Amino acid sequence: MQNITLNNGLEMPQLGFGVWQVPDEEATAAVEKAFESGYRSIDTAKVYGNEAGVGRAIANSNIPREELFITTKVWNADHGYENTLKAFDASLERLGLDYVDLYLIHWPTPKFDEYVETYKALEKLYKDGRVKAIGVCNFAIEHLERILNECEIVPAINQVECHPYLQQKELKEFCQKHGILVEAYSPLMNGRDVLEDDVVRELAEQYRKTPAQVILRWHLQTGVVVIPKSVTPSRIEENIDVFGFELSEADMKKLATLDRNIRINKAPNENNNR
Numbered sequence: 001m002q003n004i005t006l007n008n009g010l011e012m013p014q015l016g017f018g019v020w021q022v023p024d025e026e027a028t029a030a031v032e033k034a035f036e037s038g039y040r041s042i043d044t045a046k047v048y049g050n051e052a053g054v055g056r057a058i059a060n061s062n063i064p065r066e067e068l069f070i071t072t073k074v075w076n077a078d079h080g081y082e083n084t085l086k087a088f089d090a091s092l093e094r095l096g097l098d099y100v101d102l103y104l105i106h107w108p109t110p111k112f113d114e115y116v117e118t119y120k121a122l123e124k125l126y127k128d129g130r131v132k133a134i135g136v137c138n139f140a141i142e143h144l145e146r147i148l149n150e151c152e153i154v155p156a157i158n159q160v161e162c163h164p165y166l167q168q169k170e171l172k173e174f175c176q177k178h179g180i181l182v183e184a185y186s187p188l189m190n191g192r193d194v195l196e197d198d199v200v201r202e203l204a205e206q207y208r209k210t211p212a213q214v215i216l217r218w219h220l221q222t223g224v225v226v227i228p229k230s231v232t233p234s235r236i237e238e239n240i241d242v243f244g245f246e247l248s249e250a251d252m253k254k255l256a257t258l259d260r261n262i263r264i265n266k267a268p269n270e271n272n273n274r
Contacts, residue, residue: 001013001015001038001039001040001240001245002014002015002243004076004181004223004225005111006133006156006157006181007154007156007179007180008133008156010043010132010133010134011157011196012069012101012102012225013039013040013041013060014220014225014226015039015041015220015227015228015229015239015240015242016040016041016042016043016071016127016225016226016227016264017031017034017041017042017043017068017227017229017236018043018185018227018228018229019031019038019042019043019044019048019050019053019229020043020053020092020185020229021047021048021055021229022050022053022168022213022231023047023050023172024049024052024053025053026053026058026084026139027044027053027065027224028053028054028055028056028057028060029048029231030056030195030230030231030236031053031054031058032057032060032061032200033236034098034174034236035057035061035063035212037232037236037240038227038240039235039236039240040063040067040068040069040204040228040231041043041068041069041070041071041176041214042054042057042058042069042070042071042199043071043072043159043185043227044067044070044071044072044073044095044173045058045072045073045089045104045106046072046073046074046075046090046091046219047075047107048075049104050122050259051072051091051094051095051172052094053094054070054095054166055060055094055096056096056114056237058070058095058096058097059096060246068099068101069101069102070097070100070102071100071101071102071103071104071203072091072095072102072103072104073103073104073105073106073107073118073137074087074088074091074103074118074122075087075106076106076107076109076112076116076272076273077115077274079105079109079112079114079117079118080117080118080121081118081119081120082121083118084117084118084264085121085124085125085136086144088103088121088125088130088131091169092130097129099129099130099131099132100130100131100132101132102129102131102133102135102253103122103133103134103135104134104135104136104137104157104159104251105118105119105128105130105135105136105137105139106137106257107137107138107268107272108136108138108139108140108143108268108269108270108273109165109274110143110268110269110272111272112183112272112274114231115136115143115146115147116146116147116150116151119134119136119147119151120151122153123152123153125151125155128175130207133155133156133157133189134153134155135155135157135158135159135180135183135187136158136159136250136272137158137159137160138159138160138161138266138268139155139158139160139169139268140171140267140268140269141151141171141174142264144158144174144175144178144180144243148178152176154179154180154249155180156180156181156185157180157181157182157183157225157262158171158175158180158181158182158183159182159183159184159185159227160183160184160185160226160268161184161185161186161221161264162182162184162185162187163184163185163186163187163188163189163194163215164194164200164215164218164258164259165189165193165194165258165259165261165262166189166191166259166260166261166262167256167258168182168214168229172222172224174214176219179195180258181224181225182223182225183224183225183226184219184225184226184227185214185227185265186264186265187216187219187226187227187228188212188215188228189264191206192264193262194215194258195211195212196211197211197251197258199254199255199257199258200214203247203251203254203255205249205259206251207245208270209242209245210238211241211247212228212235212238212239213242214240214247214255215255216228216239216242217242217245217246217247218234218247218252218255221243221246221247221252222252225230
């Protein structure tokens with residue numbers, strides 16, 4: 001596993017395991033398989049409804065807590081300073097942990113305009129040592145600018161949809177300038193069109209890897225943190241087997257041409273659901 005250093009000096013695995021849309025009763029087995037395959041970073045959220053399942057896998061693992069990197073997120077309905085602190089306590093209880101490594105705001109929900117107050121609650125949790133790092137998800141540049149202007153701590157992470165068809169170049173440049181790492185969710189476009197792309201398939205043949213492995217390797221070489229998700233044991237293993245090869249500069253350039261600004265999830269301003 002390859003680590004990457006956050007802006008506060010904390011190290012996190014550059015490749016982690018996501019559990020979005022994994023039912024709680026299935027999450028335990030999936031995370032246990034991920035641990036067995038070598039993953040040490042797990043990304044969950046309150047709204048996924050599987051924090052307890054993830055917690056069971058952690059408790060069963062016998063892996064020292066300091067070797068794990070656990071991320072969870074505050075949901076839209078829990079925005080606001082006090083609500084966020086309560087939501088964090090509830091997440092910790094479900095996970096069965098004393099702290100989490102990374103706590104994120106799941107969406108900015110600009111319609112309600114509470115994400116700055118919510119982030120201030122994350123700052124308190126960080127200062128109290130209950131969270132090792134804080135950050136955001138699905139934040140556009142305009143939302144990040146408000147956090148940078150109105151809060152004290154620069155987010156360590158901005159987790160966003162990112163794959164070869166949505167490369168987020170402008171956002172990545174902004175984040176890099178401010179020391180914020182980009183973390184890619186839906187890195188394989190949820191198994192859609194990009195895995196069938198001619199360029200990706202040709203490279204997979206050339207490197208004797210799967211299309212998914214080529215895309216994950218591309219993410220790693222662009223310097224982002226990446227969290228593929230699967231409940232299929234063979235795919236869980238396949239997705240972590242991306243450290244034994246390297247894409248050439250020419251092949252990285254070929255993949256850079258695939259950007260089509262195609263989203264499969266909502267844009268940052270679109271999710272105001274509670």
